[in-house]
Amino acid sequence: MRLKRLGILLVSLLIAQVFLNYSSLINAHAEQKTPDIFIGIDVAYENLTEIKKLIDKVSSYTNLFIIGCTGITQDLIRNATSDRIIGENLTKLEEICQYAYDKGMSFMIYRDLPYFSNRTWPENARTRWGDKFLGFYFLDEIGGRQLDRAENWTTVTQADNYTHASSRFVENVSMYMDWYLSFHSSRDFRLFTSDYALYWFDYKSGYDALLAQFGWNYSRQLNIALCRGAAAVQNKDWGVMITWTYTEPPYIESGEELYKDLILAYENNAEYIAVFDSNENYTQGILKEEHLDALKQFWQYVQDNPRKGDEIGDRVAYVLPKDYGYGFRGPNDKIWGLWEADTLSYNLSVSVNSLLEEYETKLDIIYENGFEPNSTYGYNRLISWNSTSPSSSPSPSQQPTSPLTMDCAYAMAAGVATTAVVAAVVLKKRRQNYVGAHVSS
DSSP states (O other), X not given: OXXXXXXXXXXXXXHHHHHHHHHHHXXXXXXXXXXXXXXEEEEOSOXXXXXXXXXXXXXXXXXXXXXXXXXXXXXXXXXXXXXXXXXXXXXXXXXXXXXXXXXXXXXXXEEOSSOOSSTTHHHHHHHHHGGGEEEEEESSOHHHHHHTTOTTTOSOSOOSSHHXXXXXXXXXXXXXXXXXXXXXXOOOOOEEEEESSOHHHHHHHTOSEEEEEEOTTOOHHHHHHHHHHHHHHHTOEEEEEEOOSSSSTTOSOOHHHHHHHHHHHHHTTOSEEEEEEOOTTSSSOOOOXXXXXXXXXXXXXXXXXXXXXXXXXXXXXXEEOTTOOBOOSSXXXXXXXXBOOOHHHHHHHHHHHHHHHHHGGGEEEEESTTOOTTOOTTOSEEEEHHHHOSOOOOOTTOOOSSOOOHHHXXXXXXXXXXXXXXXXXXXXXXXXXXXXXXXXX
């Protein structure tokens, strides 16, 4: 009898152990479903029906949604007679936020106007949706627009020298951020944006996280080096925004190329990865099944290939001269959008190209601004621009000592070209969609 009872007990324990192991596997799978990275889509059109359909499709293999159309996030109410803005109707915004929240997604909201008609709306949103509400995607491409002197979007129109341009840029952007947050009952909200240049100075202005843009005909690894380096030294977050490759349909790269870009961002330890989804007129999305399939495949890749820790000690940093706001889009790019390229621009371009070839994913690019004496910031090695460039010091009046032919210059610095289209075409007046704004009498 005792042997029989013992046998029953052993069988029971065996069954319990199998059940526990099975439960552990289920729990492990459930935990694996949410990676330690935000992956998603930035939607910049207004059609709520289509947006909800998209959320339904991608919520099982993304965890980030950027509500990027001002027709939703800034649904303005205007006076019919004076055309004066008298408030906002936030119904559409709340509807989409709740829809994404119900699907378990984190989200951020694009804004470029400072006020909410309801001053407590942001605080109420955080109470309502908790940490799923990540913060505000505030303004767009501030550094790039400065370089390209974009109409109505240039932060600094004149300056005495590079240091003056740098301080004015940081002060002006910081001031606008403060003004924006002053319209909220709480100023404790994270601010995001994406850009394609001057990341260092965006961070100094107060942004918590930047998304370096992948798109057009530019060097992905260069923009990673610039953005990741600025984030590392200034203790900020960073990520990638995959945007247009073409100025006309299909706008975005193929699904196969998208997958490669997603992997590249992930392997470089991006904390946020988003894909921009809107056509030129902001009326509909551009992502096809091949792009959604790429996102789905990438989601599985992330689960199957957990990242190792981001060890800054495994990387080297190239240190640029203080306040030198050069665009790195080839030897003829502007400095702060205010000065023409000079000898130093050319030499830095060649140096960066050479270092990218040597160190590849292990290279960051930082600035001398605010440098701590004798500090390496944790990098394995710092390489000063003085050690790679024959130019002694940057100066706004500095000019090339001898003319460079276009063919020669591009042959030497083509590897660091970031954007290959005219600024007037590139600049997306993205998000500026007030078609759906209500008019009130």
